[in-house]
Amino acid sequence: MTGPDGTERGDGTDGPETVSLGEFTFECGESIPELEIAYETYGDFTGDNAVLVCHALTGSAHVAGGRRRTDTAGQAHAWWDDIVGPGKAVDTTEYYVICANVPGSCYGSSGPPSTNPETGEPWGTDFPAVTVADWTRAQRRLLDHLGIPHLHAVIGGSVGGMNVLEWVKRHPDHVDRAISVAAAARLDPQCLALDAIAQRAITTDPNWSGGDYYGGDPPTGGLALARQIGHVMYLSKSSMADKFGRRSAGIDAGRDTFEMDPAAGFFPYREVESYLDYQGEKFAKRFDANSYLYLTRAMDNYDLASGYENDTDALAAFDGEALLLSFTGDWHFTVEQSEVLADAFRASGTDTAHHVIDSDHGHDAFLVEPDRVGPPVADFLEAGIRGKAVTDTDASEEGDEFAPVHTSLFSD
Template sequence: MSDGPETVSLGEFTFECGESIPELEVAYETYGEFTGDNAVLVCHALTGSAHVAGGRRRTDTAGQAHAWWDDIVGPGKAVDTTEYYVVCANVPGSCYGSSGPPTVDPETGEPWGTAFPAVTVGDWTRAQRRLLDHLGVPNLHSVVGGSVGGMNVLEWAKRHPDHLDRAVVVAAAARLDAQCLALDAIAQRAITTDPNWAGGDYYGDDPPTQGLALARQIGHVMYLSKSSMEDKFGRRSAGMDAGRDSFEMDPAAGFFPYREVESYLDYQGEKFAQRFDANAYLYLTRAMDNYDLASGYDGDADALAAFDGEALLVSFTGDWHFTVEQSEALAEAFRATEAAVAHHVVDSEHGHDAFLVEPDRVGPPVADFLESGVAGKAVSDTAEGDEGDEFAPVHNSLFSN
């Protein structure tokens, strides 16, 4: 496994917004040995890092930057590092080692802050291509990613169709819908209206932790399903001794119970604000909001027309952030190009978090597809989630082909 992240300077980089920085630094980790045709690029989700594996198991998404997919990537796991050479890079605009708002502008010696150029998913893909060139990896066996990392995978299929054989898109879509755009807009406003944000120039001072914590709370609501929230919290009180220490409350609040769901959100928001950068969160959410697979093309199928490899879409029934229907629309776009595609639907109540917290449901179809493509077999998902009872084609889903 990787001993930890490395950082490489990839020279001057011009972003799609037209602005440039003199040196693009990218933090990355590699796992396994490269044999020429076994490279797998893993694209992280919104607040993930290059550290995809090699740490203790984590089940909370607030801590996902620490070996965030350790149950999927590693020796003998779905993305088996004894067979594949795995690369994971922190995307530009983030705060985990790659160039972004918290890193230093070499011309001023101060953090870039909001002077850092706007970033796009396309910029992430271009930076990853440069990194792979640096590593001597011309082509990829597969690109794998979940959530906005799945959008990153789609951009690879669109932008570099001849550079990958198999695309694995987990819990993602061709674009965000209006509801998710609206919630992201509220989260962004929570940060920029925090007085400590100071126009993005808060480095060295008190950061906008309350605004960032509120933004992350909105994110957590998006990541959970209605039924999972009901099962996990219901309307239960957190207890008479529980406090509302994270945010200032109105005097009347003391008359009413502090509920478990509030306590959970306060804890997750506060924890996240201690490890992430507010400007980076703004940059990354805007990159996700902006992404549209069809941009510059006549539609999704046209954007994917040059890709002649194989694709696996994995979706989750309880996910309303990126829905089963959105994954099926992607599958239809691939089918329209006559690409070999499979859509594997997991019956899950965990919402969007399922791709992180249900490795036993995600791993088998991914491992099978990496090995055998759409012609393979994978453990089927049932309503009860019984693993190993039967084997079915990986493309078994709620839809008929």
């Protein structure tokens, strides 16, 4: 795999590379002496084929190639392997793909668990507050280091889709095509409220110790609860009904994860509880509690219109094309929010397609339905909004309130 400088780089199977980008001043005004960014690249660079993939909240730079890797787990482990790779929607035989772990995370880039060079100890909560704008600036600096001045496309899902929007806003001349999947211009109050509860679950865990828990017992209980709240946000009512119903799990072993009240023994331990306990416990073993606080606050704070009169003004300098994907069962980032964003793009004069997928999977659909996400992404990367899988479902072309779903595009 050949990078912009002609050197051979990894293909994602050997783990991330880490580069020091020097002193970095965050949007909050605080600085660190060395910003380290973990990143992976895939494919060969030809000068005009670079695609930046922005990961979601707890993702990593390891976007693909997971079948030969064992050092990450859960969502961070090859989290879009069905979308990125040879012959896939983001075809690494055609595009040079870059994915970087964002500052504030715990998968190789500078963040609360990384070492403060002045003390030799983990930063903890002394690490500066991070924003989505900081992620974008760090990615731009990484691309400068790699010798990539311009992107064919930038793509991301969930808060990674917000990262995409910030690229369009902050570097409109550096991107030809933008793909924002299951995202919005800002969180709504309900999601802000749920994130606040998740954050409080961490900070009220006695082991959090004001964020200074490194070397001791981490706040795994609080982090597990925070992740459970997240999982409820990512699923839809119908998917939870189909997956769990009100069925009993048949065992009480999972109740050891959290202390239960005495009366609980009279009632069934339900499958939905067992699922949440398992997911929470697994997540608490792989992720850092402070990083979860930092990243959720960055997502909560994001507002596309910040510094501008409105969303349209924020997008006005962009001269490329935009594709928005949304899912009918997603109440975290709704179809309506995507359509508002699509209207802002159109009002700015941007050629825009909004592709709506009929799905019961909720917010997780962008990760678990590659057969539906892949076709419009592949067509848009190749042909922009003129791609068949894009224009056939484009609300602006059809005249519908939202883009209809053509299931024939995704049938076996």
